[in-house]
Amino acid sequence: MTAAPERLPEAIVRTAIEWQMRLRASPGNVEVFSQFNAWRLRDTRHDLAWQRMQQVSGHFHNGHLPDATCTAAVLRQADVDLSRRRTLKLLGLGLTAGGATLLIGTAPPAWRSDFTTGVGEQRQLRLNGDLELQLNTDSAVDLHGREIRLRSGEMLVDGADWRVRCQQGVCQGHQARAVLRERVGYSELHVERGEVLVTAAAGSQRVQAGSGLALYPSRLAPLGGGALDPFAWSRGLLIVNDIPLADFLAEAARYRRGWLRCDPAVADLRLSGVFHLDQPGALLDNIAHLLPVRIDQRTRWWVRISSQA
Structure with a gap:
């Protein structure tokens, strides 16, 4: 029996789509290609997502896509099971009289920067x-x-x-x-x-x-001197002093994809410490050691912190 193809996380597929758009918007840009190649080599799933996108690249002509229904079918060929609404959101499509067009001109700054x-x-x-x-x-x-x-x-x-x-x-x-x-x-x-x-x-x-x-x-x-060390990130650290938990999580969320929040009942608990930005799992574990809270992590993309009581 043939094994089922690996289903990729939505976040990786999203990034592959972004690279597809960005490379087309900046043809011949060596810096952009270097960034793309580094992303592709960072994880075998990145490369797999890119290969699957290229398998259906015949549907992406000059930044134009077929209508949303056909687009969803195209992405399913890449092992992405998305609803019609979710497809539109991920691809950033603008519906015009002529169909769906990729909004390169209104892309985020990162797509158009040096x-x-x-x-x-x-x-x-x-x-x-x-x-x-x-x-x-x-x-x-x-x-x-x-x-x-x-x-x-x-x-x-x-x-x-x-x-x-x-x-x-x-x-x-x-x-x-x-x-x-x-x-x-x-x-x-x-x-x-x-x-x-x-x-x-x-x-x-x-x-x-x-x-x-x-x-x-x-x-x-x-x-003045705030609760957050503004230079610590340059050393790979998040250093805080007497910061509310809600504010700490808002800062930590900048370094990860997904949803990271806390219940209102623990939002004002104060936190101090030194946290390593390249160890997101340890960062969450340290919060549980420092404060009377419970970490509810349903997936790596969804984390909620609540009271131990």
Whole structure:
């Protein structure tokens, strides 16, 4: 009897579809192909997903797909059992009079940027010999000469002289090492060494080592020492001090796919510690050792934390 083909997790299939779209949107881009090849070699299931997508690639012409019903059938050939609605959501289809079209033009920043990282991935870059960048999870940057544009996510920059444009302004560093992060509605800067000049619609300000600044559209607000070490991720760590459990989980969720939440009854429990980002299983186990909570993990993609009582 012939063994049934391996059924792949939806998250892997989703990523294979994203790569299919991204490679078509950036033909001949060596950097994009290098990122794709690294993803493909990282896990045998990644390669298998890609092979199956290529087996049905005849249905993907010039970024166009047949209607949703046919598309679902195409994906089932790749051992993906999805509903019609789920298929549309995964592929990011726009229904037009002419059928379904892949929305390359409105794709997330990571699909259109010079350098990117996936969820849970970090990446180090050296530019022009004297400038070092490190991208955190799910981040994207563009390069325009000596100027760096943070499109999404978070980055660490370290060098003699640099200029980073973020959503809410421009940060210019001199002999500086700093972290910039895009949050909902504002940009965040933390300086570890040197000095950074911030220029934004709300004004200008110099930020010294050991200080932080939030860049809002209408104001600049100093950031004190918070519960989260803003530089620890660059060393593969998540270091927190007296942080509410709900906030900790929101931060940890940035480094993994799936659903990670807690019950309201334990959301305000305070947590301190050092956690390794490359050990997600141990990270969850440590929470259970530090707090009176129970970890309910139905799958690797769905985790809920509740009270032991």
